[in-house]
Amino acid sequence: MSDNEYTPTSKAGKWFNDRLPLLTLANHLTDYPTPKNLNYWWTFGGILTFCLITQIVTGLTLAMHYIAHADMAFESVEHIMRDVNYGWLIRYIHANGASMFFLAVYIHIFRSLFYGSYKAPREIIWIIGIIIYLLMMAAAFMGYVLPWGQMSFWGATVITNLFSAIPLVGEGIVTWLWGGYSVDNPTLTRFFTLHYLIPFLILGLVVLHIWALHVPGNNNPVGIDVKKPSKDTVPFHPYIVIKDTFALLMFMIVFAFFVFYTPNILGHADNYIEADPLVTPAHIVPEWYLLPFYAILRSVPDKLLGVIAMLSAILILAALPWLDTSKIRSAVFRPLYKQFYWILVADVLILGYVGAMPAEGLYLLVARVATAYYFLHFLVILPVLGLKEKTLPIPLSITEPILGGTANLATARNKESSIK
Amino acid sequence: MSEKKTKRRDFLFTATYAVGAVGVGATVWPMIDQMNPDASVKALASTEVDVSSLTPGKTITVLWRGKPVFIRRRTEDEIADARSVKLDDLKDPEKDEDRAKNPEWLVMLGVCTHLGCVPLNDKGDYNGWFCPCHGSHYDTSGRIRKGPAPTNMEVPKYEFVNANTIKIG
Numbered sequence A: 001m002s003d004n005e006y007t008p009t010s011k012a013g014k015w016f017n018d019r020l021p022l023l024t025l026a027n028h029l030t031d032y033p034t035p036k037n038l039n040y041w042w043t044f045g046g047i048l049t050f051c052l053i054t055q056i057v058t059g060l061t062l063a064m065h066y067i068a069h070a071d072m073a074f075e076s077v078e079h080i081m082r083d084v085n086y087g088w089l090i091r092y093i094h095a096n097g098a099s100m101f102f103l104a105v106y107i108h109i110f111r112s113l114f115y116g117s118y119k120a121p122r123e124i125i126w127i128i129g130i131i132i133y134l135l136m137m138a139a140a141f142m143g144y145v146l147p148w149g150q151m152s153f154w155g156a157t158v159i160t161n162l163f164s165a166i167p168l169v170g171e172g173i174v175t176w177l178w179g180g181y182s183v184d185n186p187t188l189t190r191f192f193t194l195h196y197l198i199p200f201l202i203l204g205l206v207v208l209h210i211w212a213l214h215v216p217g218n219n220n221p222v223g224i225d226v227k228k229p230s231k232d233t234v235p236f237h238p239y240i241v242i243k244d245t246f247a248l249l250m251f252m253i254v255f256a257f258f259v260f261y262t263p264n265i266l267g268h269a270d271n272y273i274e275a276d277p278l279v280t281p282a283h284i285v286p287e288w289y290l291l292p293f294y295a296i297l298r299s300v301p302d303k304l305l306g307v308i309a310m311l312s313a314i315l316i317l318a319a320l321p322w323l324d325t326s327k328i329r330s331a332v333f334r335p336l337y338k339q340f341y342w343i344l345v346a347d348v349l350i351l352g353y354v355g356a357m358p359a360e361g362l363y364l365l366v367a368r369v370a371t372a373y374y375f376l377h378f379l380v381i382l383p384v385l386g387l388k389e390k391t392l393p394i395p396l397s398i399t400e401p402i403l404g405g406t407a408n409l410a411t412a413r414n415k416e417s418s419i420k
Numbered sequence B: 001m002s003e004k005k006t007k008r009r010d011f012l013f014t015a016t017y018a019v020g021a022v023g024v025g026a027t028v029w030p031m032i033d034q035m036n037p038d039a040s041v042k043a044l045a046s047t048e049v050d051v052s053s054l055t056p057g058k059t060i061t062v063l064w065r066g067k068p069v070f071i072r073r074r075t076e077d078e079i080a081d082a083r084s085v086k087l088d089d090l091k092d093p094e095k096d097e098d099r100a101k102n103p104e105w106l107v108m109l110g111v112c113t114h115l116g117c118v119p120l121n122d123k124g125d126y127n128g129w130f131c132p133c134h135g136s137h138y139d140t141s142g143r144i145r146k147g148p149a150p151t152n153m154e155v156p157k158y159e160f161v162n163a164n165t166i167k168i169g
Helices: A011-019 A022-031 A040-063 A073-082 A087-115 A123-145 A150-165 A170-178 A185-214 A236-261 A288-299 A303-323 A335-356 A361-388 A399-403 A409-419 B008-033 B039-043 B076-084
Strands: A033-035 A233-235 B047-050 B058-064 B067-073 B105-109 B120-123 B128-131 B136-138 B144-146 B158-162 B165-168
Touching: A011 A022, A022 A236, A033 A236, A040 A087, A040 A185, A040 A236, A073 A087, A087 A123, A087 A236, A087 A288, A087 A335, A123 A150, A123 A185, A123 A288, A123 A303, A150 A170, A150 A185, A150 A303, A170 A185, A233 A236, A288 A303, A288 A335, A288 A361, A303 A361, A335 A361, B047 B058, B105 B165
Parallel strands: none
Antiparallel strands: A033 A233, B047 B165, B058 B067, B067 B105, B120 B128, B128 B136, B136 B144, B158 B165
């Protein structure tokens, strides 16, 4: 990194920085050259950091009032809602915050899919991101168990039972996960512990995610390499900071709408009934952000294969940098990929919809077709498309498509070279 | 490094790794095993149930080891149904005679073998049980007939202590 030569102006700053170069790091983050054509789809990294911090802060405060015991958990959540000062607000922020976190992460992931951000040299950023996503799902699932309502209990039962599909050792693993012969108090206490731990693991991975990002720098909507720093880049502060802040404010309006106006719309009413090991709710549905994978699980009529299909659907993303054989990053210059991209978006939305519906009749058929297409996209379409597709010519620089499109191209070119 | 001959130092390295691995294993195992069912959970291993109030065609659900157990007093029709099925038609072939020693009484874990939900009584295509979670159908012997569940509902160890009392576990 070129900003290694940074020296603080004040004497005290220099003294400190010689011993711990935190100011060098701060300077790197401030000056970090960023492509100047980043659009609002690039603001979700900052939004996600906000979501993580929000979950950690509200989670810490909730943990001061919550009691992780099968006999008391449900009541302690009601106690938070009714008695604790602003308990309702903190809990609603935390519960809806999980949904907002996933909303943002899905936009972030699909941004990467559209602009090819997972391609060389950014594979490690992408894979760390997938690990974060997996940890998010684990944290969200265990967090949903903590209120010890009907959906908590039966969701926990169904998800932990997925492991029983493993031949030979499956049953043993499930008993080990439960700490008993069913989901019960030992399960609740360990889920609470892990739910508390995982956000901090995610925080560590976020640092690695950003570190890995700062090596090659950001991808951009045009998807070409930019020299940095150059006329194609702007410093992170104030340009990106202000743009991220504006986007974050817009996001917080949506967040606040859910928290204050429809705090329970994304949850399930059955979770306000205390857990009962003798009665399964008529219709078990996971939270909305897990529905596409749930649909894949149910679309396979065999237990083990269903579990394998569901896990593969997530893990296949980690192999994406090698499955997509195209050298062109941005879908802007890949006319065919662009269409398949939107079909994939539709496919995932359809999977999410049928995942919420009963697994029978037409829904099941649609789920099966959509599942098949999901894998077809990654395993067949992407590898073949990269080799066959006729891509559009990519510009030489970020500036070219903007200035190149004007009537007075020559003037633009001249101006450009005079800036150099 | 180019020398291929095993040296005294290689032996020491290997021995150190081996002892180290055993040490790490011995330290990690208690951390893993603490998650297995503890003594108090295992102590709740058996439950006695009074079944005198059950008339034919009725089912009661009791809790054993935190899991529901169905105790059904079957009707003549149900027994005949369950016993007339050809083993070839079953996904997990098991004779009804082996599942219900006393044909009138069916005792089994009320846990769907797919993903652990509690199936509903008197529902489904085979007049036995139906699991609402992912649509598994069980017959009047609790055997899987249709849907994603891989095996029949499990019959736990149980015995009649006297004519009216069943001891599960």
